[in-house]
Amino acid sequence: MANKRIDQPTGTETVGHEWDGIEELNTPLPRWWLWTLYATILWGIGYVIAYPALPMITKGTEGLLGWSSRGQLAEEMTAADLAKVSVGERIAAVDVTKLSANPELMQLARAGGAAAFKVNCVQCHGSGAAGNQELGYPNLNDDDWLWGGTMEDIEYSIRHGIRQASAEERQGAMPAFEGMFASAQLTALVSHVRSLSGMDKANAAGAVIFQENCAVCHGAGGEGNRDLGAPRLNDAIWLRGKSAEAIRAQILNPKMGAMPAWGERLDPVTVKMLTAYVHSLGGGENFAEAPVQQPAAEVDEQP
Numbered sequence: 001m002a003n004k005r006i007d008q009p010t011g012t013e014t015v016g017h018e019w020d021g022i023e024e025l026n027t028p029l030p031r032w033w034l035w036t037l038y039a040t041i042l043w044g045i046g047y048v049i050a051y052p053a054l055p056m057i058t059k060g061t062e063g064l065l066g067w068s069s070r071g072q073l074a075e076e077m078t079a080a081d082l083a084k085v086s087v088g089e090r091i092a093a094v095d096v097t098k099l100s101a102n103p104e105l106m107q108l109a110r111a112g113g114a115a116a117f118k119v120n121c122v123q124c125h126g127s128g129a130a131g132n133q134e135l136g137y138p139n140l141n142d143d144d145w146l147w148g149g150t151m152e153d154i155e156y157s158i159r160h161g162i163r164q165a166s167a168e169e170r171q172g173a174m175p176a177f178e179g180m181f182a183s184a185q186l187t188a189l190v191s192h193v194r195s196l197s198g199m200d201k202a203n204a205a206g207a208v209i210f211q212e213n214c215a216v217c218h219g220a221g222g223e224g225n226r227d228l229g230a231p232r233l234n235d236a237i238w239l240r241g242k243s244a245e246a247i248r249a250q251i252l253n254p255k256m257g258a259m260p261a262w263g264e265r266l267d268p269v270t271v272k273m274l275t276a277y278v279h280s281l282g283g284g285e286n287f288a289e290a291p292v293q294q295p296a297a298e299v300d301e302q303p
Contacts, residue, residue, distance in 0.1 A: 003016035003017075007023070010025060012025045013025075013026045049063070050064050051063040051065060052067075052068055087108050087112070090108075091108070091112075091269050091272055092268065096151045096272050096275055099276055106276060109272065109277070110277045112270070112273035113270075113273035113274045113275070113276050113277025113278070116266070116270050116274050116277070117129070117274060120265075121274070125139075128141070129141055133238070136255055138239060138257075139237070140281050140283065142237050143283045144231065144235065144283070145285070146229045146230075146239075148226045150284075150285050151279050154279055154284070155271060155272065155275040157170055158262050158278070159261065159262060159263035160261050161258070161262065161263075162229070162258055162259040163257070163259075164259075170229055172228040172230065173256055174250075174254040174256065175254075176252065176254060177252055178252045178253055181209070185205070186248060186252075188205040189210060190206070190244050191203040192207050192209070193206070194242070194247065196222035196234040199242060218231070218232075221234055222234035262274070
């Protein structure tokens with residue numbers, strides 16, 4: 001205290017400390033800064049009184065307002081659950097073929113279906129629903145449907161599954177032709193199958209073999225048969241590959257895919273939402289009738 005003095009150039013009192021000839025001025029804080037400090041102190045006291053703030057032995061103080069972040073979360077979760085119930089009830093009350101008549105409800109169904117798809121379907125069909133050709137999981141973005149692409153067809157496939165132990169599931173199997181054809185006959189048949197989509201020249205011998213063994217399921221022109229799940233052969237979309245080697249392997253020892261009966265695992269509303277989402281991916285067909293199937297020129301194979 002005895003070392004305090006008034007600094008002549010600034011007219012400010014020093015704090016009395018000196019080090020190596022350097023002294024510290026006792027410059028007062030700005031008045032606005034002090035008032036801000038006092039306001040934050042008062043706000044802090046009010047917060048401690050109004051909201052949970054002080055930890056106690058078994059729990060914290062609850063505050064005069066009775067608010068808590070956990071309570072707010074519980075209210076928001078309850079509101080979200082009620083909203084889900086409301087949307088679910090609305091979707092449940094509408095036939096799947098009539099969903100498109102209500103654009104708002106259809107959009108909600110698609111959003112719910114997208115979430116359900118990520119949980120239940122991406123393991124086989126992929127996150128983008130492009131499928132897996134090596135394993136025989138169909139691409140859901142294209143225009144080919146083994147069992148039909150209307151909302152009603154898709155819902156039935158999802159609900160009852162493909163090749164499952166159920167009386168209502170989709171069934172269809174291709175026989176193994178191992179040992180049925182001579183090497184030349186098999187080559188001719190493969191050539192004819194590839195010619196149906198313009199990938200190879202016409203093969204008369206292969207056409208005869210096809211008509212005798214394959215047309216009953218795949219159709220005379222390779223248009224497929226949705227009642228049996230027999231894929232189209234006259235377009236550029238191939239479930240297990242378009243190469244001669246892939247086609248040959250499928251003829252000799254066909255690989256048949258399977259899908260669970262989701263109606264036994266998911267509630268009807270979720271199945272309906274999945275149907276709306278899958279139908280919206282790009283290859284969904286009209287409710288009234290499926291498009292006329294015409295042979296397509298060869299293009300790059302879709303995944």
